[in-house]
Amino acid sequence: MVTMTLKIILLVVLGAVIGLALPMQDLTVLDGLISTALCLLLFGVGLSLGRDRHLFSSMRSLGRVVLVVPVGVAAGSIIGASLAGFVLGLPLNESAAIGAGFGWYSLSAVLISRVYAVEVGALAFLSNVLRELVALAIIPWIAIRFGYLAAVAPGGATAMDVTLPIIAKSTDSKTTLVAFVTGVLLSLAVPVLVPLLIGLGGG
Amino acid sequence: MTLLVVFLLAGLIVGYQQWLPDRWAKLPGIITTGGLFALLFLMGMQIGSSSVVIQEIFVYGGQAFVLAAGAVVGSTAAVWAAVRLAGLGGSGDDDA
Structure with missing residues (x-):
């Protein structure tokens, strides 16, 4: 799994270097390719889940897990980012709102820019892009070191799409299902929590 | 989506x-x-x-990384602790 982490980092770095050297003028082409790859990936994840007969019988036993994990990810992200913001000397409302982006960089940045300040929106954007990249790199290691359910946490809202394939590869079918539900619930929470938390500072 | x-x-x-x-x-x-x-x-x-992301990395890179690391560590620790407190172990959730 450490080699998996290395492969992930190498592929992203290789792509970034090529992107820097030969920047694409029309980023919509890349957006289209990424969306296509994601659709294919999720079809593949769905195929693997669907073929697992044991999964459907064990779904009933998921119970509290599908609530405990999203609540844990949400609370942990906000508290963790707030503590990091305290170390950096940032206002609590800004760091908490950035943490509540849960990796959904486009939406959290737009929400913060619109109701608060463009500079903080830019920080939210980059911070949540980095969260997604860090998550991709460390999920395989987290799964081994801290357990399968903990491996759902780093991805946040992206556990339903971008980081789902890595979670599926690093854990089991049951955890993949929990990850998907967690990602959906967190995605629904972003448009509510980000404006709420940023508003605590009075703007 | x-x-x-x-x-x-x-x-x-x-x-x-x-x-x-x-x-x-x-x-x-x-x-x-x-x-x-x-x-x-x-x-x-x-x-x-993306020139926007590259520019932002130079301006906000350090702060953004610390915030991202805080969110990742915080969320992982919270789920790890919550799973244990709620007794929700299961496959792969044993201590390494």
Whole structure:
């Protein structure tokens, strides 16, 4: 799994270097390719889940897990980012709102820019892009070191799409299902929590 | 987002109904591994090609990384602790 982490980092770095050297003028082409790859990936994840007969019988036993994990990810992200913001000397409302982006960089940045300040929106954007990249790199290691359910946490809202394939590869079918539900619930929470938390500072 | 859910559900149905011939049993693994590597490379290219992201890295990079690390560590620790407190262990959730 450490080699998996290395492969992930190498592929992203290789792509970034090529992107820097030969920047694409029309980023919509890349957006289209990424969306296509994601659709294919999720079809593949769905195929693997669907073929697992044991999964459907064990779904009933998921119970509290599908609530405990999203609540844990949400609370942990906000508290963790707030503590990091305290170390950096940032206002609590800004760091908490950035943490509540849960990796959904486009939406959290737009929400913060619109109701608060463009500079903080830019920080939210980059911070949540980095969260997604860090998550991709460390999920395989987290799964081994801290357990399968903990491996759902780093991805946040992206556990339903971008980081789902890595979670599926690093854990089991049951955890993949929990990850998907967690990602959906967190995605629904972003448009509510980000404006709420940023508003605590009075703007 | 809707499209992604449609593809996931389509895969679930095809897999559950066992419409995939046995000789294609390796297909899901090939799709997820190949697709994943393509996705990672393309995401890297997107970051490298985006002048906005590159500029922001120089301005906010350090702060953004500390905030991202805080959120990742905080969320992982919270789920790890919550799973233990609620007694929700399970496959792979034993201490390493």
